[in-house]
Amino acid sequence: MAFLAPAAAPVTPRRLVATSTGTSLAGRPRVCGAPRRHAASMSASAGSSPPPVVRVPRTPSNAPLEVRGPTDAPPDYTAIDEELRSRVLLSAFRNALIEELAPVPPPANLSPGFNGSMELVSALSAKYNNRPRDLTAGSLRVLYSLFPEWILVAFRNSFAVALPGVSARLNAAVTSLTSRWLMGPNTLNEGGKGVLVERCRYLEATGCVSTCVNGCKVPTETFLKEGLGVDLWMQPNYDTFECQFSFGTKPPPVAEDPAFDAGCMGQCKVAQQRMRVEAGRRCTGNDAAAMDRGKQ
DSSP states (O other): OOOOOOOSSOOOOOOOOBOSOOOOOOOSOBOTTOOOOOOOOBOSSTTOOOOOOOBOOOOOTTSOOBOOSOOSOOOOOHHHHTSHHHHHHHHHHHHHHHHHHTTSOOOTTOOSHHHHHHHHHHHHHHHTTTOHHHHHHHHHHHHHHTSOHHHHHHHIIIIITTOHHHHHHHHHHHHHHHOHHHHOOEEEEGGGTEEEESSOHHHHHHOOHHHHIIIIIHHHHHIIIIIHOOOEEEEEOTTTOOEEEEETOOOOOGGGOGGGSOOOBTTOHHHHHHHHHHHTSOOOHHHHHHHHHHHO
16 A cells, blocks of 8 residues: 555544445456455545456465465565654554454454554455455545545645646655555656555565455555545566556556456465365365465
8 A cells, every 4th residue: 555644633534335336347356265256336435436346366276376476585674664754654554454443353462563564454354355345445444544635635636636747756756755664665766656666565464466456456546546636556566576656657457457367375364264165175285385385
């Protein structure tokens, strides 16, 4: 998720609900462990287009799970985590996740810092398991809860409408400065309108394509477009864990976006559990080997 600095004063979350007016998406993508296809029908405001909440392709129960991503140890994020900016943003994100989880209580013995936030993200994914539309709606509510509406309106009117190029560069610069605690180091590119995340900390921590797509990519793209009036195309790479943010660029249709055409990863706990249930047996051979690697 791309974050700007949240407001200092408490903000009442803008509650988003699913409606029955969504357009149908006839794509292949599915969520981990879910065989059906369905379209999004939730929007951030009245009259706006529904976000393309979709399902990512699941790996068949008789196929081995493939552990993907970098093979070396994750970077040391201690210096980033100790920054005041990181602590403030992490606290705001953590509190918003806890509120969105309600009435489900937070996980017992919640870890401190970033790890605890990822435990909350996993809990949110579990709450909306097999319901990607609701996961996207919940993640979008988390984003909206961090901003008073007047800031969004002022930005849309002052920059997004009148100065789209400046708006794209401004969002890229702010995202680059304020998202390192969540996604790790990054660099500005694409003439100042892009941000390249070198190794997404969020994706590596969750290890889940569905959480990446339905809990980060789609809600962030939707929030930027509907909340701030800025097009954004996020392009995660599931082999390197890089992620390219292209501000001012409209995302392609779901059927043409590679992010929706990836199967479950071996390190994904949801996919592991699904394969155990669907196979109806103890995991052996390649399945067990893949899961063991995912635990390392």
